[in-house]
Amino acid sequence: MASGGEVISNKQVIFKQFVEGFPKESDMAVKTSSISLKVEEGSNAVVVKNLYLSCDPRMRFRMKHSKDPGFVSFQPSSPLEGFGVAKVVDSGHPEFKKGDLVWGTVGWEEYSVIKNPESIFKIHHTDVPLSYYTGILGMPGLTAWAGFYEVCAPKKGEYVYISAASGAVGQLVGQFAKLMGCYVVGSAGSKEKVEILKNKLGFDDAFNYKEEHDLDAALKRCFPEGIDIYFDNVGGRMLDAVLLNMRVQGRIAVCGMISQYNLGQPEGVCNLMNIVYKRIHMIGFIVFDYFPQYSKFLEVVLPLIREEKIVYLEDIAEGLENAPAALVGLFTGRNIGKQVVVVARE
């Protein structure tokens, strides 16, 4: 146990209990613990100082006592975990040294011990905002890239619809689709987000789903010719309405179903017969399968950022104290763009 090294205080966001329904700030607590900044002898772990934390919808799964494969529940009384950008403070792993910048899964705390450093990526390009490694250059970026180019198999001129379109993933899918020459419509949950989609992100059209009492009619208005590609971030009744508006040979990339995550019983989707009539491919995917392609992805996306061919909206919360509210806000759509929490800037 005794490994020496400086022991300092470590502010943490503690997961209090398993959650049913919408998560609340009171499901978490900010507490202060302590941590040794030195890696134990013989360990190949890495100790990092966390800089930016990512608020991700899929963290919701870990807040319940999970029976679902692939989601290990958070431990009550332990810190939450999620993707983050961090700086190496001490390393027992030959590939990492003090001062290295990394991104990967960390605790929601000021300092974390990473016991499996193989799972983290070293950051080599720092001419772009470091926080981007929680978003456009991290998991959401790879999700958008793989989901659009690999899963949707898009063609120039196709009609593309994206739900949760101003979110961490959706805003990128829309911009990738525009770069490919598609017609792109997004939906979001406020007038302000709709304006951003149309005016900042270059979508051809957008609508506020909260103001549409008939989603089928809204989609028919935006897509009189139907939809070739639906990038689904929300599931539920939106998916049901989309199925009515898909074109023959259409593709639905199922990235997530945020509308369902806080429901005890998911909504039923009734229009699946359209999958047969229209020979639809509905394809679920998980970004982790595409991690081996991360460097290929960077080669494509870094130049797009540098040449300002693509923009990325972030919603920055300052300080770990504000992390619970930031996470909870994802599920009410409070954030505009990628929700990031700044723990420290360097």
Add this chain to the structure above:
Amino acid sequence: MASGGEVISNKQVIFKQFVEGFPKESDMAVKTSSISLKVEEGSNAVVVKNLYLSCDPRMRFRMKHSKDPGFVSFQPSSPLEGFGVAKVVDSGHPEFKKGDLVWGTVGWEEYSVIKNPESIFKIHHTDVPLSYYTGILGMPGLTAWAGFYEVCAPKKGEYVYISAASGAVGQLVGQFAKLMGCYVVGSAGSKEKVEILKNKLGFDDAFNYKEEHDLDAALKRCFPEGIDIYFDNVGGRMLDAVLLNMRVQGRIAVCGMISQYNLGQPEGVCNLMNIVYKRIHMIGFIVFDYFPQYSKFLEVVLPLIREEKIVYLEDIAEGLENAPAALVGLFTGRNIGKQVVVVARE
């Protein structure tokens, strides 16, 4: 109009009215009309004598006033239409001559005029039962072949589940899957059908879905390791239970959803989040897209029949008078195997 030629009586099954809910025999009427057996001069039509008619679940779509693409409604007061095997009586088309055997879309009547003979296939192999061209060598056979080999992309040793497994398509998918070295389980709606699946068709296991109050539990019993491939003929709550039991990277070929065809409002499917977790590919397909591969299909399947590596169960109804009952019986599961109506044997 006047083209001469013999005019004879023509018994027909007339579609009386658009149908809601389960179709009934009284939605159809057997009447006698008359027909000229001579093709009109200058027409490239073909006149055929119908031998075998196919009862297909998808005929149900044509019994309603259709808003769905790809299904042209039956005309009230006209004969129903469906796949059938027929003999050419007169031909205005250079590719067909009197005496040729053909299969394709015909009227439910003793004699039909086929105005677009390009849509029918000439039968070249008559060492197998002619009725097979409504089943294993016709549309259902091609459906099973394309759906299994092309859509499901099966691998040896995979776990395959088939609903409506003793039906026209399901019985073949199961046998194809066994030939490939898969573990195959089917469900059907009676004890007798379950016995046939296990004892005549070589399925590894089978269950009567009507006797299972918990479909999820039944699937877990039959597939403790989960399902790689689900060939879906029924949709609805069976699909919902299957989603809970799919394996990672599983494939669902959506061939039909017969459990939903007679419902005013389709059942909701709630477990679609599994598509994301498990990276499931859910793929709708329609056999018509595979018609160009029909001769390739024949090359594979004819030898399997001749070498008795595959069997095919038919349920034969004698005479046009019994055609309405035979069709209606599909939706209550009365038939065992492919439901055929014999109009004439030669």
